[in-house]
Amino acid sequence: MSRLIVISNRVSTGGGAQGGLAVALSAALRANGGIWFGWSGERTEQFTGHINFQRLDGVTTATVDLEDQDIDEYYNGYANRTLWPLFHYRIDLAEYERSFAGGYQRVNERFADTVRPLIENDDLIWVQDYHMFPLGAELRSRGVANRIGFFLHIPWPPRRLLATLPEAPALVRSLLAYDVIGFHTQEWLQSFCDYAREELGGIVGDDGTLTLGDRKVQLIACPIGIDADFMKLAETKAAREAFNRVRDSAVGRALIVGVDRLDYSKGLEERFLGYERFLIENPDEREEVVLLQIAPPSRGSVESYQRIRSSLESLAGRINGAHAALDWVPIRYVNHGYPRDVLAGVYRASRIGLVTPLRDGMNLVAKEYVAAQDPEDPGVLILSRFAGAAEQMGEALLVNPYSAEELSDAIRQALAMPLAERKRRWETLARGVREQDVMWWLRRFTDALMEVTPQPVANCRA
Numbered sequence: 001m002s003r004l005i006v007i008s009n010r011v012s013t014g015g016g017a018q019g020g021l022a023v024a025l026s027a028a029l030r031a032n033g034g035i036w037f038g039w040s041g042e043r044t045e046q047f048t049g050h051i052n053f054q055r056l057d058g059v060t061t062a063t064v065d066l067e068d069q070d071i072d073e074y075y076n077g078y079a080n081r082t083l084w085p086l087f088h089y090r091i092d093l094a095e096y097e098r099s100f101a102g103g104y105q106r107v108n109e110r111f112a113d114t115v116r117p118l119i120e121n122d123d124l125i126w127v128q129d130y131h132m133f134p135l136g137a138e139l140r141s142r143g144v145a146n147r148i149g150f151f152l153h154i155p156w157p158p159r160r161l162l163a164t165l166p167e168a169p170a171l172v173r174s175l176l177a178y179d180v181i182g183f184h185t186q187e188w189l190q191s192f193c194d195y196a197r198e199e200l201g202g203i204v205g206d207d208g209t210l211t212l213g214d215r216k217v218q219l220i221a222c223p224i225g226i227d228a229d230f231m232k233l234a235e236t237k238a239a240r241e242a243f244n245r246v247r248d249s250a251v252g253r254a255l256i257v258g259v260d261r262l263d264y265s266k267g268l269e270e271r272f273l274g275y276e277r278f279l280i281e282n283p284d285e286r287e288e289v290v291l292l293q294i295a296p297p298s299r300g301s302v303e304s305y306q307r308i309r310s311s312l313e314s315l316a317g318r319i320n321g322a323h324a325a326l327d328w329v330p331i332r333y334v335n336h337g338y339p340r341d342v343l344a345g346v347y348r349a350s351r352i353g354l355v356t357p358l359r360d361g362m363n364l365v366a367k368e369y370v371a372a373q374d375p376e377d378p379g380v381l382i383l384s385r386f387a388g389a390a391e392q393m394g395e396a397l398l399v400n401p402y403s404a405e406e407l408s409d410a411i412r413q414a415l416a417m418p419l420a421e422r423k424r425r426w427e428t429l430a431r432g433v434r435e436q437d438v439m440w441w442l443r444r445f446t447d448a449l450m451e452v453t454p455q456p457v458a459n460c461r462a
C-alpha cells in the first residue's frame with residue numbers, strides 16, 4: 001500500500017478514549033509509513049502554521065496549535081454546538097451561527113495550507129470525521145490530485161433535518177471532492193443519498209456511486225470494529241483485579257454496567273429512568289441488582305454538556321434517595337475514565353451491558369462488552385436500536401432507548417435468561433466482533449480507496 005496521510009481533529013497514537021481507532025490507524029501508519037496530522041489540542045496567540053513533528057510509538061505525528069477564536073468557532077462552535085447535535089437528531093440543541101461556520105471553514109483552510117506541503121504524489125489521504133468535511137475540497141483547490149477518502153464516525157441525519165443547516169448544500173457538494181466516503185451503516189449511507197438526490201439532484205448508481213455535476217464519489221458502508229486484542233485484555237492482571245473488586249463490592253447482586261462519554265446522545269437520563277422503572281415494576285428483584293454507570297465528562301466548555309451533567313447528578317441522587325436501603329444503593333455513578341484493561345474487567349464482572357444511546361454512529365462499548373465476556377458464563381448485551389452497532393449485533397436484546405418500559409422489560413429478560421441462551425447469543429456476537437475488527441474495517445476502507453480511478457482535480461469545487 002502507498003504511504004498514508006491520516007488527517008483528523010485530534011491525533012492519538014496511544015489507547016485513550018479513541019482506543020481501537022488509534023490502534024488501527026497507528027498500525028497502518030507503522031506498516032506503510034506516513035503521517036498523522038491534526039490539531040495539537042493547544043492554543044497559540046496567532047496561528048503560524050508551524051508544525052510540531054513527533055515520533056510516537058513508531059508513528060510520525062504532525063500537529064498545529066490553534067488560536068482561541070479558532071477553537072471557539074471551529075471546535076466548540078461548529079463541530080460541537082452545530083454539527084454534533086444536528087447529526088445526532090438534536091436540532092433543539094443545534095446552534096446555527098455564521099461566525100461558527102466561518103471559523104470552521106477558516107480552520108479547514110488552515111489545515112489544508114499546512115498539510116499540503118507534506119503530501120507526496122502517491123500518498124493515500126484519509127480524512128476522519130465531521131470536523132473536516134470541507135478539507136478534501138480545500139486540498140483539491142490546492143492542486144492535490146491524490147486519492148482522498150473520508151470517513152464519518154457519527155450518524156448521517158435524515159434529509160429534512162439536515163436541510164435546517166444553512167450551509168448544508170455547500171457542505172454536501174464539497175464532499176464530492178473525495179473519492180470514497182465511508183459510513184458505519186447502510187442507514188447513514190441511505191440518508192446521505194436521500195439528501196444528495198432530493199435536495200441537490202445527485203444521481204445514485206447501482207454500483208454505490210453518487211454523481212453530482214462533474215464529480216462521482218464511491219459510497220461505502222463500512223462498520224468500525226474494536227481492536228481484536230481487546231478479547232485478551234479481560235485476562236490480564238489489572239482486569240482480574242478490577243473484576244474481583246467490582247464483584248466483591250456487589251456482594252452477590254447482579255451488576256449492570258454502562259460506560260459512556262458523558263454526552264446527551266448516549267441516552268443516560270433515559271437509561272436511569274428505564275432502570276428506575278425496573279426497580280418499581282419488580283419489587284422482588286430490586287435489591288438484587290446494582291447499576292454501575294461510568295461516565296467521564298467531555299466537552300465541558302459547551303453549555304449543553306454542563307446541563308446534562310447536572311441533570312444526571314440530580315436524577316441519580318433522586319433515584320438513590322427514593323429507592324436505596326440501609327445496605328444497598330441502586331445506582332453507582334462514577335465520573336472517571338479508566339484504563340482499558342480495568343474496563344475489560346468491569347465489563348466481565350457485569351451480568352448486563354446497558355448500551356442505550358439515543359443515536360450513535362457505531363458505539364464501540366457494545367463490542368468491547370461482548371469481547372470481554374467469559375465464554376462459559378457470558379453476560380447479556382442490551383443495545384439501542386438507534387446505535388449503528390445494532391445493524392451488526394442482532395443477537396443483543398435490542399431496545400428503544402426512549403421507552404422506559406422496554407428498558408425495564410429488557411433488564412428483566414436479561415436477568416432471567418438461561419445460560420444456554422446467553423451462550424448462544426454471545427457466540428454469534430463474539431464471532432462478529434472478532435471477524436469484523438478494526439483492522440478489517442481499515443483494510444476494507446483503504447482497499448476501496450485504492451480501487452477508485454482518480455478524477456481530474458479541476459472538477460472539484462472548494
Ligand code: ADQ
Pocket residue numbers: 016017018019020021153154224259260261294295296336337338339340343360361362363364365368
Ligand atoms: P464516541 O462517541 O466517543 O465515538 P464510542 O464508540 O462508544 O463513542 O467509543 C467510546 C470509547 O471510549 C470506547 O472505546 C470506550 O471504551 C471509551 N470509554 C468510554 N468511557 C470510558 C471510561 N470511563 N474510561 C475509559 N474509556 C472510556 C465516536 C462515535 C461513535 C463511534 C466511534 C468510532 O460517536 O459512534 O463508534 O466514534 O467510530
